[in-house]
Amino acid sequence: MDQQQYQQIEDQITPPTPYVKNVLKAFLIGGLVCTIGHAFTYFYIIFFNFTETTVGNPTAATMVFIAALLTGLGIYRKIAQVAGAGTAVPVTGFSNAVVSAAIEGKTEGFVLGVGSNMFKMAGSVILFGVASAFFVALIKLILVTMGVVEW
Amino acid sequence: MIFLDFFFAFLIGGIICVIGQLLMDVGKFTPGHTLSILVVSGSIISGLGWYQPLIDLAGAGATIPITSFGNALTQGAIAEAEKHGWVGVLTGMFEVTSSGISAAIVFGFLAALIFKPKGKAN
Numbered sequence: 001m002d003q004q005q006y007q008q009i010e011d012q013i014t015p016p017t018p019y020v021k022n023v024l025k026a027f028l029i030g031g032l033v034c035t036i037g038h039a040f041t042y043f044y045i046i047f048f049n050f051t052e053t054t055v056g057n058p059t060a061a062t063m064v065f066i067a068a069l070l071t072g073l074g075i076y077r078k079i080a081q082v083a084g085a086g087t088a089v090p091v092t093g094f095s096n097a098v099v100s101a102a103i104e105g106k107t108e109g110f111v112l113g114v115g116s117n118m119f120k121m122a123g124s125v126i127l128f129g130v131a132s133a134f135f136v137a138l139i140k141l142i143l144v145t146m147g148v149v150e151w
Numbered sequence: 152m153i154f155l156d157f158f159f160a161f162l163i164g165g166i167i168c169v170i171g172q173l174l175m176d177v178g179k180f181t182p183g184h185t186l187s188i189l190v191v192s193g194s195i196i197s198g199l200g201w202y203q204p205l206i207d208l209a210g211a212g213a214t215i216p217i218t219s220f221g222n223a224l225t226q227g228a229i230a231e232a233e234k235h236g237w238v239g240v241l242t243g244m245f246e247v248t249s250s251g252i253s254a255a256i257v258f259g260f261l262a263a264l265i266f267k268p269k270g271k272a273n
Contacts, residue, residue, distance in 0.1 A: 017176050026172035027165040030216075034164025035157055037211035056206070056214035056223070057250035063215060064251060068258035072266035085171035088182050089189060090164070090215045095255050102259035104268050114263045118256070125186050125217060126252070130244060132191040133224035136198035137240045141232045151233045 022084055029079075029086030037063050037090070060091050067092035071099040097121040156210065163209035167216040186217055193221025198229070223248030 040059045044050040050058060070076040076096050080087045087093055101120045105113030119126065143149045167189070174185040196202045202222040205213040213219060224244055231243020245252075 019176055022172050022176055023169050026168045030168025030171075031161035031165030031212075033168075034209075034212040034215045035161045037164075037215040038157055038160035041211050041214075052207075052210075056211075056219065057247075059211055059214060060219075060251045061254035064254040065258050068255070068262050072262040074269065085168045085175060085182075085185070088186065089168045089171040089217055091217060091220070091251050092215075093186070094217060094220070094251065095258065098255040098259045099262045102263040103266050106263050106268050110263070114260065118259055121183065122255070124183050125190050125220065128187040129190040129194065129221045129224050132194035132221055133197075133228050133244060134240060136194045136225045137228035137232050137243075138237070140198055140229055141237060141240060144233075151229070 025082060026084050026086040026089075029083035030089060031086075033063070033087065033090045033092060063090065063092050064095040067095035068099045071096045072103065076100075094122055094125060097125075159209045160212035163205065163212035164215060165212075167213075167218060189216070189218050190221040193218030194225045195221075197222035197225040202226075220248060220251060223251075 037059050040062050041050075041052075041055045044055050044058045045052065048058070067076060070079070076087070076092075077100075080093075080096065087096070098118055098121075101122070102114045102118045105115075105117035107113060108117070140149070144151060171185050171189055174180045174188060175182060178185075180188065193202065196205075196218070202213070202219070203226075206219075206222075224247070227243040227246035227248060228240045229243070231239030231246065233239070235242065
């Protein structure tokens, strides 16, 4: 069997991606996760004197905590199977990647397992976040120095 | 008014997740690639100065998706660069965004202490 035939057969067997259904699920569940987060922003503004500019941090931390708990209990994986990007794109997905890798690493001990595996999946997000932020800030600095834009 | 506030959080948060889903389904990117693309997009949008208006509009709808990680890193770096020049680009990076990462590390460690591995990804 050559590669073309293999490709044909693979295309026949693989079920078609339910694009519309996936998009709807991602929208509804992702929107819901953000709405829950938004409720926490009100909570922190009213009870802990955060302002609208600083409230992002405690909110993200709270969502990370909830996702960590659900991951440990094995519930997050079940939600993620349905939600797709709806639970992967919010910060809860980042938390899930870190926490599940940490728990799995436990079998190899806390230093070699938990410590070194923790960012196995989430590491790329940190790398490209930091690298892109570095270049964007550098470009802005250069543009400001040249007098093209202002801070 | 408060209803509209929550509506925009839902709408913008949902739309960002839909972009992620389309990258995975239509673009055939792996989740790792998708999230990396979103983070880099967040940084670039932030550099153009368009991310803060999105946060003003949608609140957690813009701060909860992973794009806000790129935004927070960039804003930290830019704010310090304004004060200290090119040195600030490095030193300011994690100034704004510490909570997501530190929370994930702390809770990841605690979860590893408490929960037993199940042999497959949680």
